[in-house]
Amino acid sequence: MTPTETDLATLPRRPCLAPGRTVLWRAPDCVQLGLGVTHAMVLDDLTAPMAALLRAMDGSRDTAHLVAEAVTAGADPAEVLAVITELHRAGLVRDQPAPRRCERTALEIDLAAGSVHSGRSATELVRVRRSASVLVHGSGRVAVALAVALAAAGVGRVVVVAEGTVQASDVGTGYLPSDVGRGRTDAARDALRRAVPGVRTEPAGARSTPHLVVVTDAVVPDPDLALDLVVRRRPHLAVYAHESLAVVGPLVLPGRSSCLRCVELRR
Numbered sequence: 001m002t003p004t005e006t007d008l009a010t011l012p013r014r015p016c017l018a019p020g021r022t023v024l025w026r027a028p029d030c031v032q033l034g035l036g037v038t039h040a041m042v043l044d045d046l047t048a049p050m051a052a053l054l055r056a057m058d059g060s061r062d063t064a065h066l067v068a069e070a071v072t073a074g075a076d077p078a079e080v081l082a083v084i085t086e087l088h089r090a091g092l093v094r095d096q097p098a099p100r101r102c103e104r105t106a107l108e109i110d111l112a113a114g115s116v117h118s119g120r121s122a123t124e125l126v127r128v129r130r131s132a133s134v135l136v137h138g139s140g141r142v143a144v145a146l147a148v149a150l151a152a153a154g155v156g157r158v159v160v161v162a163e164g165t166v167q168a169s170d171v172g173t174g175y176l177p178s179d180v181g182r183g184r185t186d187a188a189r190d191a192l193r194r195a196v197p198g199v200r201t202e203p204a205g206a207r208s209t210p211h212l213v214v215v216t217d218a219v220v221p222d223p224d225l226a227l228d229l230v231v232r233r234r235p236h237l238a239v240y241a242h243e244s245l246a247v248v249g250p251l252v253l254p255g256r257s258s259c260l261r262c263v264e265l266r267r
Helices: 006-009 048-056 063-072 077-089 101-118 122-130 141-152 186-194 223-231 261-266
Strands: 016-019 023-027 030-033 041-043 092-093 133-137 158-160 212-216 236-242 245-252
Touching: 006 023, 016 077, 048 063, 048 077, 063 077, 077 236, 101 133, 101 236, 133 186, 133 245, 141 158, 141 212, 158 186, 212 223
Parallel strands: 133 158, 133 212, 212 236
Antiparallel strands: 016 092, 023 030, 030 041, 236 245
């Protein structure tokens, strides 16, 4: 019996097996999905057609094509649909969008990184990140490196606020040798646009507030800036690196968590 459109309607259009998880074939008829104790699963005693079906679930083909291939190889159509359905319900198969060629890598990364922990689809993750706005405060190498990484991860608006001019020691994390002597804020904008041409690098407007402010390149953040962020109730994250140590945090949620001043007093 050939699966009908109704049979396929509830399944992912382009199934991708175990996004974000390591796929280990223990034997020709046994596959392990994931390494973590909390979510790993082993499927064994697979028939040759079913093993071939799982290997083919890489998001490059639609469900109807996969089912037809499995049936041609000798699988029972009902069994094929049941397996895909159960894997989908268990979160071991997700729908892989068919993005434009230039976006495919970013979408695959989002799918792999987010599916295990958030349960969100790649399409939703990309949409959320594109609508996000992050303000990065900092005049050192961490600020521009972090800003470029955020833009590359799909954050739609990344604004850098930096003081002074680019020094030779700043080059290598986003700034170019030709940027030496330029204002850091302008050079950071250019670095962002080189990395992700479509990223927005200007503030959204007086009435718009960023979703997150990242305070970088200061072992002790500017107390006036920290106080202003608390008063304005803007979520902010401290990030800095010194010697062989990188420090991320704390994340301050004004009114809900301790502030940077509290952390300094505790130290």
